[in-house]
Every structure is written in C-alpha cells, then in structure tokens.
Amino acid sequence: MKKDEVVRMCCVCRQRKAKSELIKIVKNKDGKFSIAEGYAEGRGAYICKDKNCIEIAIKKRALNRSFKCEVNKEIYLKLEKNCFGANAPRNDVKPSGVKLGSSKN
Numbered sequence: 001m002k003k004d005e006v007v008r009m010c011c012v013c014r015q016r017k018a019k020s021e022l023i024k025i026v027k028n029k030d031g032k033f034s035i036a037e038g039y040a041e042g043r044g045a046y047i048c049k050d051k052n053c054i055e056i057a058i059k060k061r062a063l064n065r066s067f068k069c070e071v072n073k074e075i076y077l078k079l080e081k082n083c084f085g086a087n088a089p090r091n092d093v094k095p096s097g098v099k100l101g102s103s104k105n
Helices: 051-060 064-069 071-088
Strands: 007-009 016-018 020-027 033-036 042-048
Touching: 020 071, 033 071, 042 051, 042 064, 051 064, 051 071
Parallel strands: none
Antiparallel strands: 007 016, 020 033, 020 042
16 A cells, blocks of 8 residues: 555455545435445445455445445445356345255156
8 A cells, every 4th residue: 555545444344445445335415325436425435345345244234334324235236246246146036946956857
C-alpha cells in the first residue's frame, strides 16, 4: 500500500485496506442500493474482494448492520456473482428432491 493511497475499512473483517482492494456498496438518497465502481454519492460500506469476506457478509448480512436497515437480497446476490462468477450458488432455488445416483430404468 502506498503512503498517499486512500484507505477504508472492510465492514466484515474490520481490516484497513486500500480503497482499490475493496468493493463499495452505496445507499443513495432515494434509499436504493448499488455496487459502485468509482465515485458514487451516498452512504457507503466496503467489503474486501476476498471470497471469505464476501461469504461471511452474505451469511451474516453484514450490510444490514452497516447501513442500519434491511438491504435488498439482490445486492447480496450481486456480491455472490461478483465473488463466484457464473458458478454462484443460488439461495433462492430449492432442490427438487431428486436424489443423485438413484435412477430407475
């Protein structure tokens, strides 16, 4: 980290890191949440780009604590996709009940 680099704290692990190493989630004046890239007006919270921090943020709903309100499920899903890409586990899809390896022919 450079001496003149801007530092922010992750709302999950509480470590101070360079702003470029963090993901910024913003709540604007209208109360809408977004994942910001670059500058964005509003109340912000930062999360490490680390897989473990994102998983903990999703599991413990860390953004709810940071913003002191209920954060949309969509933001957590976007974080999940940001972390895992196309292979993101989907919490809203329930298993069909079919057991793997048990086929009747």
